[in-house]
Amino acid sequence: MDSTPDAWSDADAYLADLLVGHDPDLEAALAAQRDAGLPAIEVAPVSGKLLNLIARISGARRVLEIGTLGGYSTIWLARAVGPEGRVVTVEAEADNAAVARASIDAAGVGDRVDIRIGRGADVLPTLVGGFDLVFIDADKESNTIYLDWAARLGRPGTVVVLDNIGREGEIVREDSTDPKVVGTRDGLRMLGEDPRFDATALQTVGAKGWDGIAVALVV
Numbered sequence: 679m680d681s682t683p684d685a686w687s688d689a690d691a692y693l694a695d696l697l698v699g700h701d702p703d704l705e706a707a708l709a710a711q712r713d714a715g716l717p718a719i720e721v722a723p724v725s726g727k728l729l730n731l732i733a734r735i736s737g738a739r740r741v742l743e744i745g746t747l748g749g750y751s752t753i754w755l756a757r758a759v760g761p762e763g764r765v766v767t768v769e770a771e772a773d774n775a776a777v778a779r780a781s782i783d784a785a786g787v788g789d790r791v792d793i794r795i796g797r798g799a800d801v802l803p804t805l806v807g808g809f810d811l812v813f814i815d816a817d818k819e820s821n822t823i824y825l826d827w828a829a830r831l832g833r834p835g836t837v838v839v840l841d842n843i844g845r846e847g848e849i850v851r852e853d854s855t856d857p858k859v860v861g862t863r864d865g866l867r868m869l870g871e872d873p874r875f876d877a878t879a880l881q882t883v884g885a886k887g888w889d890g891i892a893v894a895l896v897v
Contacts, residue, residue, distance in 0.1 A: 683887060690884035694723040704753060707781035711748030714777045720747055721815070721841065722885045726754040729813060729839065732893075733758035736837045738810035743767040744798050744824050745816030749778030749791075755813065756787035766792045766809075768801045770816070802827040809833075815841040818858040821865030829874040829896050836896040840865055844881050844890035869894050 679685050704726070711720065721729065733741060733755055739762065741755050746769035756765045769775040775795045782791050794801045798816055802824070812828040814821065821840065828838045843849065843866060848859045869877035869892055877894035 686883040686887070687885045690722060690724060698723045698727050703785035704750060706784060707748060707750050707753060710777055710781050711750065714748070714773070716748050716774060716777060720750040724884070726751055730754045730758045732837060732839065733811050736811055738837070739763040740809045741765045742805070742809040742812045742828070742831060744802075744812070744814045745769070746778045746793060747774055749781045751813065751815065752778060752782055752791055753785045753787060756782065756790045759790060761790070764790055764792065766794060766805060768794050768796070768798050768816075770797050798827070799823050802831065805831055807831040807833070809836060811837045811839070813839045813841070818842065818861035818865070821861045822868050825865055825868050825872070825875070829872070832896040834896055838875070838894040838896065840869070840892040840894070842889055843879050843892050844888050846888045866892060873897070
């Protein structure tokens with residue numbers, strides 16, 4: 679089979695059917711997001727399941743998410759932390775937060791989720807530290823700000839996941855003027871050079887195209 683975006687998407691769908699399966703609450707959250715006109719930039723089902731597994735493997739009970747959108751990934755994380763856990767999720771747009779709140783509540787995990795509305799740079803300094811896992815999936819131009827706060831609000835052993843690092847391969851272009859590419863390169867450089875992190879990154883192909891994640895420990 680040729681390696682094409684259609685083939686990547688088909689393989690993603692196969693893996694999601696096999697390993698994620700039918701989930702009415704998550705599918706309803708996506709439908710609500712679409713009905714509200716939010717952009718289709720949420721994590722893919724297999725990536726949502728990966729976040730859930732990373733949180734469970736690490737034993738995370740306090741999770742910070744930067745970038746709520748419609749609450750799809752938030753539901754995955756809230757399920758992972760269990761009834762006694764908490765997810766603090768930061769969303770810049772009040773309309774997005776309202777859609778997310780309704781879907782999170784409908785999924786039965788509303789009591790585990792605290793949605794903070796405002797720009798990350800403004801909200802993050804108001805939070806109490808001690809998070810076990812930080813998931814960053816917001817404006818790429820602010821990646822270094824979010825990573826700095828992930829380290830400040832984490833502890834040694836905190837897991838940090840930085841989404842969308844592939845950028846269709848544009849990350850190799852030092853001359854790129856695309857602010858998303860520049861912000862991604864700056865974030866990756868920070869993960870490689872800042873002594874607070876020990877990190878790696880993986881390219882992915884799938885329903886979201888040529889993409890990837892970086893995963894780090896706060897040390």
